Amino acid sequence: MKPYIIRISSFKGGVGKTTVAVNLAISLQRMGYETLLMDVDTTNPSVGIHLGMSEANIGTKEFISGKATLTQATSVHGATGLHVMVGTLNEPPYFAKPEWIQHGYSTLGKSTAYQFIILDSAPGFTPAQQAGYVDEALIISTPDIPSLTSAVKLEAFYNKHRMNHKMLVNRVDNRRYEVHPKEISEIYEGSIMGFLPEDDIVPKSIAAHIPAIVLDRKALFSKALRYVSDRYAVNSAELDTAKIVKGGWLNRVGRRFRRTR
Numbered sequence: 001m002k003p004y005i006i007r008i009s010s011f012k013g014g015v016g017k018t019t020v021a022v023n024l025a026i027s028l029q030r031m032g033y034e035t036l037l038m039d040v041d042t043t044n045p046s047v048g049i050h051l052g053m054s055e056a057n058i059g060t061k062e063f064i065s066g067k068a069t070l071t072q073a074t075s076v077h078g079a080t081g082l083h084v085m086v087g088t089l090n091e092p093p094y095f096a097k098p099e100w101i102q103h104g105y106s107t108l109g110k111s112t113a114y115q116f117i118i119l120d121s122a123p124g125f126t127p128a129q130q131a132g133y134v135d136e137a138l139i140i141s142t143p144d145i146p147s148l149t150s151a152v153k154l155e156a157f158y159n160k161h162r163m164n165h166k167m168l169v170n171r172v173d174n175r176r177y178e179v180h181p182k183e184i185s186e187i188y189e190g191s192i193m194g195f196l197p198e199d200d201i202v203p204k205s206i207a208a209h210i211p212a213i214v215l216d217r218k219a220l221f222s223k224a225l226r227y228v229s230d231r232y233a234v235n236s237a238e239l240d241t242a243k244i245v246k247g248g249w250l251n252r253v254g255r256r257f258r259r260t261r
């Protein structure tokens with residue numbers, strides 16, 4: 001069966017893409033789905049750091065450039081058994097040539113070894129060439145205006161390239177200055193997969209090189225993340241956005257972006 005390929009994306013950096021990618025992949029794998037986590041961040045790969053696999057010296061670049069097969073470029077994470085293709089840390093930033101993208105993504109798409117492939121990407125636009133190979137982009141945003149504004153730009157880009165997208169809101173802390181979930185649903189037209197809390201377990205887990213969901217499965221972040229992976233697993237219905245209060249100023253920002261795309 002063809003794998004379902006999810007590209008974890010954001011236009012703005014530092015919003016939690018790698019954190020989500022690592023924990024979502026482990027959660028899906030623990031539910032019994034054959035899952036590959038692949039670091040496609042060609043400038044600042046950090047999956048290896050989050051998982052304590054910094055020593056791996058073969059990974060994404062070798063695979064997409066045809067120097068290694070999918071199996072050769074994939075390592076197994078000792079603590080969880082997750083299959084991981086790292087971006088090697090001693091590799092200088094590189095540009096993925098169009099023929100590499102075509103080779104790498106078409107090979108992934110034909111793989112029967114995995115049910116889910118989670119791609120952790122660099123901040124910014126997805127190269128349009130990849131759009132045809134990725135089943136869905138999961139846009140990560142934090143609940144603040146700069147992050148959501150950039151997420152709406154990414155939404156417009158994905159719509160233009162006819163690429164499926166969803167959103168996951170990270171670092172929700174219920175502060176009065178945060179953008180309310182209802183307003184987020186109002187400005188983003190796609191489906192929202194969930195809300196992950198601000199939680200100390202995340203920086204603690206990164207410092208320990210042990211993913212949050214492994215370090216403390218009962219932490220709020222881990223529970224919320226499992227809810228998201230459950231939604232992928234059962235392909236459940238979209239969040240109910242029917243009761244959205246219209247007319248917030250952030251919505252007007254969203255409309256302005258949509259008008260200009």
Ligand SMILES: Nc1ncnc2c1ncn2[C@@H]1O[C@H](COP(=O)(O)OP(=O)(O)OP(=O)(O)O)[C@@H](O)[C@H]1O
Pocket residue numbers: 010012013014015016017018019020041044046121122123170171172196197198199200202203206221
């Ligand atoms: N839910 C959370 N609670 C607390 N801290 C968080 C949470 N999510 C992410 N962080 C913190 O935010 C920082 C950035 O996270 P991460 O590296 O996952 O972001 P990123 O989007 O992958 O960054 P980049 O764009 O550089 O690749 C980390 O130091 C992490 O501890």
Ligand SMILES: [Mg+2]
Pocket residue numbers: 017018019041046120121
């Ligand atoms: Mg990252």
